[in-house]
Amino acid sequence: MGVFRKGLSYLFKDFSCWTSTHGIPHIGMSNALWLRLFWLLVVLLCFAGFMFQFVLLIKKYLAYGVNTETKLEFSERPFPAVTICHLNPWKANSLNDSHYMTQMINAYGNSAADANFGFEVGRTGERQQKAVKLTSLANKHLFAMIGQSGVENPAYMYDDLVISCTYNARPCNYTEWQSFQDPDFGLCQQYNMDESKTSSRAGPLYGLRVVMRTDQENYLPWTEASGVVVAIHNKTDPPFPDVLGYYAPPGTASSMGVRYVKTSRKGPPYGTCTTQKEANLPNYKGKYETEACFRSCLQSEIIKKCGCYDPSYSYLGGSATPSCFASPTDSSTYAQSAANQACIDNLSNTAASGFNLINDCPDCKQPCEVQSYSVTVSTAQWPSNEYKPAECTTSNQTGQPWITPGEPANEQLCLAWYKVNTLMVEVYYERMNYQILSESAAYTIVNLISDIGGQIGLFLGMSIISVIEMATLVFLLFYYCCSHKSRRIEQEEAEREEQKKKAEEQKKAQEEAARKDSKFSRKNRIYNTDNGFDANVPRVAD
Numbered sequence: 001m002g003v004f005r006k007g008l009s010y011l012f013k014d015f016s017c018w019t020s021t022h023g024i025p026h027i028g029m030s031n032a033l034w035l036r037l038f039w040l041l042v043v044l045l046c047f048a049g050f051m052f053q054f055v056l057l058i059k060k061y062l063a064y065g066v067n068t069e070t071k072l073e074f075s076e077r078p079f080p081a082v083t084i085c086h087l088n089p090w091k092a093n094s095l096n097d098s099h100y101m102t103q104m105i106n107a108y109g110n111s112a113a114d115a116n117f118g119f120e121v122g123r124t125g126e127r128q129q130k131a132v133k134l135t136s137l138a139n140k141h142l143f144a145m146i147g148q149s150g151v152e153n154p155a156y157m158y159d160d161l162v163i164s165c166t167y168n169a170r171p172c173n174y175t176e177w178q179s180f181q182d183p184d185f186g187l188c189q190q191y192n193m194d195e196s197k198t199s200s201r202a203g204p205l206y207g208l209r210v211v212m213r214t215d216q217e218n219y220l221p222w223t224e225a226s227g228v229v230v231a232i233h234n235k236t237d238p239p240f241p242d243v244l245g246y247y248a249p250p251g252t253a254s255s256m257g258v259r260y261v262k263t264s265r266k267g268p269p270y271g272t273c274t275t276q277k278e279a280n281l282p283n284y285k286g287k288y289e290t291e292a293c294f295r296s297c298l299q300s301e302i303i304k305k306c307g308c309y310d311p312s313y314s315y316l317g318g319s320a321t322p323s324c325f326a327s328p329t330d331s332s333t334y335a336q337s338a339a340n341q342a343c344i345d346n347l348s349n350t351a352a353s354g355f356n357l358i359n360d361c362p363d364c365k366q367p368c369e370v371q372s373y374s375v376t377v378s379t380a381q382w383p384s385n386e387y388k389p390a391e392c393t394t395s396n397q398t399g400q401p402w403i404t405p406g407e408p409a410n411e412q413l414c415l416a417w418y419k420v421n422t423l424m425v426e427v428y429y430e431r432m433n434y435q436i437l438s439e440s441a442a443y444t445i446v447n448l449i450s451d452i453g454g455q456i457g458l459f460l461g462m463s464i465i466s467v468i469e470m471a472t473l474v475f476l477l478f479y480y481c482c483s484h485k486s487r488r489i490e491q492e493e494a495e496r497e498e499q500k501k502k503a504e505e506q507k508k509a510q511e512e513a514a515r516k517d518s519k520f521s522r523k524n525r526i527y528n529t530d531n532g533f534d535a536n537v538p539r540v541a542d
Helices: 001-018 024-030 033-062 099-110 125-137 139-143 288-307 331-347 411-421 447-462 463-532
Strands: 064-076 081-086 161-167 177-183 187-191 206-213 229-232 246-248 252-264 278-281 286-287 370-381 422-429 433-441
Touching: 001 024, 001 246, 064 463, 081 206, 081 246, 081 288, 081 370, 099 331, 125 139, 125 331, 139 187, 187 288, 206 433, 229 252, 246 252, 246 370, 286 288, 288 370, 411 422
Parallel strands: 252 422, 252 433
Antiparallel strands: 064 433, 081 187, 081 229, 161 206, 177 187, 206 422, 229 246, 252 370, 278 286
């Protein structure tokens, strides 16, 4: 054991002579014990200071902070897709073929309590909201009436909405628009869904300009606001005008200046965004969108809690689950539809249902790559007092809504009707430069290594070479410990061989000495014999 300790002592002392680390040579080469203890204390305090800074640096790195960098680009851009929906989803005077809707309109206008639709007494806000939701619940039934033979169309078609349309100061028509079914706003109209239109100049003259009618005399009795809702989005994105739309009221020219924004977020562990491109959700397929994910999650919860699916949201389960809208023709099922809607509404009350859309749908994260449009909305009076729409200046205004059949054209009635029932929407690029927002790691592994190197150099005077020296010391210690036993055996064998060799040499020396003595004796006898003496005969003194 003493040999082992002596070996270790030798290794450490030898290391203190050739290491480049500050402080350790002072410990190893100090002759006085008190001086050696002093330098040992200094090194330990410096090491403690380094460890404190090291922990802080590790915590900073594991915080995974990000920096947001803004870059401006300038180039020709595809014009965004534009979805325009009427705030009144269905024409009230075209619902005579829907028994469900006519019954609800009558029940709503009665102001009395109605068990079939769950209406309470009075024209309350709750009554109005319930009617809106029950209308959305019946959206599939109402969409099925469009184009049905012998049934009046309750939806607003392109010609029912659009008076005039221009893009880039050139006329556009219905062939450049397509219809989109929205459960809350009925049949909407979409422009540039193929993004074939491009813009190279900013300003209202080089964007989309649409004059639209609202025909408020055909509104459902529970439609609160008049006008249209406009959603501006990419062609691959669902519009969701109910949450991502901008209102444009009648009697105004609504100017919507658009700026394209591209956002790139850092994924885990720096953020919670998802790199998922395509959605593979229980009730939604297509491009991944956070809103679509939430709606799919909510639909699953509705099916779980209410035993039916909400036709206002996407559903991919086929006939596995019945619709929450029971029947459009059977009055005895209207109460069941209203009860199902009440169950759906209850889910939005977290305290009552225990369901929280944010917490209970953890997989619905923001996408890491987002292409969006920021919109600046401004309004002005429409039309101006001096502006005369073309319809108001014609001599034949027969069939126009401001003219009673049989009466002549009336410019003043036309202008008054325009101020109440029409609006203008302008969608254009506010400026051609666009923003690219990208996140980058605020503290990378390179920064961490650099700061650790600075701190270890400050407190201990170490470098990469010093680290290699430490590794070499560890290797030598490991090798020494592992080879100590075999080395001791070899040493003992060497000592035994040395002792054996010495014994043999001593024996040879003794034999050689004996031979020399024997040889000397023989020579002496011969000498005496030659001189007349016999060594074997004692001599007598003369």
